Amino acid sequence: MAHDDRTTTAVSEPATPGPTVATHATADAAAPAGRRRPTRRTASAYAGLVVVLAVSLLAPSGTDASYGWWSLLPAVTLFAFVLTTHRVIEGFLWSGLLATVIIYRGSVATAWFDALFGQITDADNAGLLVRLAAIGGLIGVFERTGLATSFARAAGRLARGPRTAGIVTVVLTLLLSNDSYVSASGVTVSLAPVNRRFGLPRTFTASLVRTAGETANTLNPIGTTPVLVAGLLVAAGYGTDQLSTYLGVLPYLFHSMAAVVIALLLAARVLPVVGPLRADFRAAAADPAQAAAGTGRLPHALNFLAPVVVVIATSLTTGNIELGFLLGILLTGALLVVQGWTTIAGYVDTVIEGMKDIFPLILLMALAFVLVHGISTLNFTEFVVQHVDGAIAPQWLPLIIFAIFAVTEMLVTLNWSLYILMVPVLVQLCAQTGASVPATVAAVLSAGTLGISAAISSDVGLLTASSARIPLYRHWITNLPYQVAAAAVAAAGFVVVGLLGVTG
Helix, strand or coil: CCCCHHHHHHHHHHCCCCCCCEEECCHHHCCCCCCCCCCCCHHHHHHHHHHHCCCCCHCCCCCCCCHHHHHHHHHHHHHEEEEHHHCHHHHHHHHHHHHHHHHHHHHHHHHHHHHHHHHHCCCCHHHHHHHHHHHHHHHHHHHHCCCCHHHHHHHHHHCHHHHHHHHHHHHHHHHCCCCCCHHHHHHHHHHHHHHCCCCCCCHHHHHHHHHHHHHHHCCCCCCCCHHHHHHHHHHCCCCCCCHHHHHHHHHHHHHHHHHHHHHHHHHHHCCCCCHHHHHHHHHCCCCCCCCCCCCCCCCHHHHHHHHHHHHHHHHHHHCHHHHHHHHHHHHHHHHHHCCCCCCCHHHHHHHHHHHHHHHHHHHHHHHHHHHHHHHHHHHHHHHHHCCHHHCHHHHHHHHHEEEEEEEHHHHCCCHHHHHHHHHHHHHHHHHHCCCCHHHHHHHHHHHHHHHHCCCCCCCHHHHHHHHHEEEEEHHHHHHHHHHHHHHHHHHHHHHHHHHHHCCC
């Protein structure tokens, strides 16, 4: 290892703790070492879980059964368990197991392991897990080599106070929002320390990034989500050109437009700080020691931007974001080794440490796959749609779709799985009822975006909290009021669609 001052600054210093997916309640985390007693809330949640498991034995069973209202039970159980205990990983584990019990009864153990193996070996799901591991590796590099600090210093020169710091955060999120994973990881991990210097708590930074990230992505016709949705529309027989087809959807994305505006107004402090976030601001003001900035030599900030550009360019040209992150890791390693900031062995160790830090998120996503598979087998989505078809006038279908799936996405966020399941169904439903396809697809896209931006089960939320180094539950509860406001604006927009009589 080289012994110049650059190497010792970036590599030889003790590694800072990596980001964590804080899935346990603060009270539990603060328990003394040794034997730990469950909190009263946790004990009551597990007692309720036993009752739910017993009641679930009254449900029909088998993969071809008609479950009706029983299909809602795993999702509702997840939401209730997490709200009660704040233990997210366990919530997904037991909710997925509950769905498996309902379907398979006595063979639940074999069925659950088969579902887990089948889901993590699915090409799309495996790609997401690889993506998360690569993101963890890149975040580890950003933090442990000083790249995040270097970029934060560069960005900090644009920030002259709390308001400009918040605005810089939102603007960078918008610029990097072609993929919400890039904005959630890169912006959060680099700017949370900068904003902290101006008295802005990490939960505030996380809320700004998450509010603006995926929502801005949906407003960009070449973003990852729009490309998927446009492709699904064309494949379902609606439209022939993906770009023009998606442009028809854009005017109805009320939630995305409202969320981006809310993020900008909140950053500029035009909107007030409300709810639990106010306590975080008071705590940040009372603890200025966390705001101290380092002064040591660091790699140039362009070394931070280079992998981000590679990720975006690779995603646009190949459609393979996993490849983009892997190439970003390789490029960053080459740059830092050539410039003398680290060695090959040291860089590999740094990447591995970053991947270790994000493993709880990978585990949670694997459990989420099992849950999504279970509720799909229970015909959760089909049950919801069946109770809508024929019950309302076509001009009101977008509002009803948004209202229903806004609730379900807050319970269990299906993300892209929701679009894959619902877009073809909605194209057919609109053809049967005469409803507007662009407005109705925008409604389900708005509901999905709300879930990504607000639900505690969202992978983007998990990544944002992890990158900001804050407990997942704390991020969720401080972010929620602004997401509710954006959802209310979206609902009002779809009310206007109904009043204007917009149909197919």
